[in-house]
Amino acid sequence: MDSMIFDLDGTLWDSTDTVLLAWNRLLKDYTKIKREITKEDLQGVMGLQVPEIGKRLFPDLDEATRKRFLEESCIVENTFIGKQGGILFEQVEEVLKILSQKYKLFIVSNCQDGYIEAFYQYHQLEKYFIDYENPGRTGLSKGENIQLIIERNKLSQPVYVGDTEGDRKAAKYAGIPFVYAKYGFGQVSEYDYVIETVDDLVRIF
Template sequence: MKQNTDSLIFDLDGTLWDATATVARAWDEARKQVDFDIQEITQEDIRSVAGMQHDLIYDKFFPDLTDAQKKELIKVSGRVEMQHLKKDGGNLFTGMKEALEYLHGNYKLFIVSNCQDGYIEAFYEFHHLSHLFEDHECSGRTGNPKGENLKVIIKRNDLQNPVYVGDTKGDYEASLVAGIPFVYAAYGFGKTPDYDIYLKSPADLKRLF
């Protein structure tokens, strides 16, 4: 696969970084800024929905809210989350920065995530990594699921032999939609028995590519 690959497309949460502590703090603050009651969202809760399309997370966590309440919560939590991410960011997985810098010399790099619009830019800004990536896309901007956004990135950048690097079963399924190989980041948040390449750690990227 290394001989044919021309690009790597990365998932973000659970693959490149762990921002769950920051996001959980943001949720706690957002709870206090709406005039209806919602349950506490923990760091483990955030991990459990990693890879889920951003707007669908609210349906999972808050099924009893009205559409108007969900709309308000999306607006408030999104704003607060961006404020926290720009200030506190998240932690890159050990060895990830070195792996990205190595890969950048040989492949085109991209990000496709189911996050809200602006989240990937916050990641770039906090870790000063925008120069390593050619392009990105997210469901928060397009309204489309991850598999469709993978196809958008592939077409927009004329990629011939990309692979998708992610950590969940949903990431694997997105790679099937896009018709590309899946590289499983087993060090991340999710679990999947289906993959083409297995990464025990980010350092494996330097060995396998």
């Protein structure tokens, strides 16, 4: 193994509270949306691409309004994340520091453009990662973005660390082993490795 590619939400951190605050602040400007978003709502769509999140949370909203809300929410969300951050899982930075001395580290997340940068901005973890990718920049699926990272950085034996079934399928699509972060948001039945806490990565690898 020469590298680790990480999912972000549910794997390295939980940004739900900050995202919830950003979205509900923006919802006040949308009279067509009669409800606030709950924490359970957001956790139920973590790992999905932005258009799919919009369809799941606002199925009755007309397409034009939903598209406008999602575009604005991404901007507001990135601003809030950059200023307030999220909750890093226990020992994340210590583990990244140790792993980065042995492996090349990357992030591939199903987020909008600017989200990973906001994560870096607040928590100052960019120094541990070589590259990152997301559909907000490429328009590609998670599996395709993993492949892009592999090709762009000439990786020979990477693994993907994530917490959802979508992450498992993306790793399978890219043809690499999947490490299931059991402490995250999703339930996964098949995996190559499983970790109960972030620091299990140091013990296993």
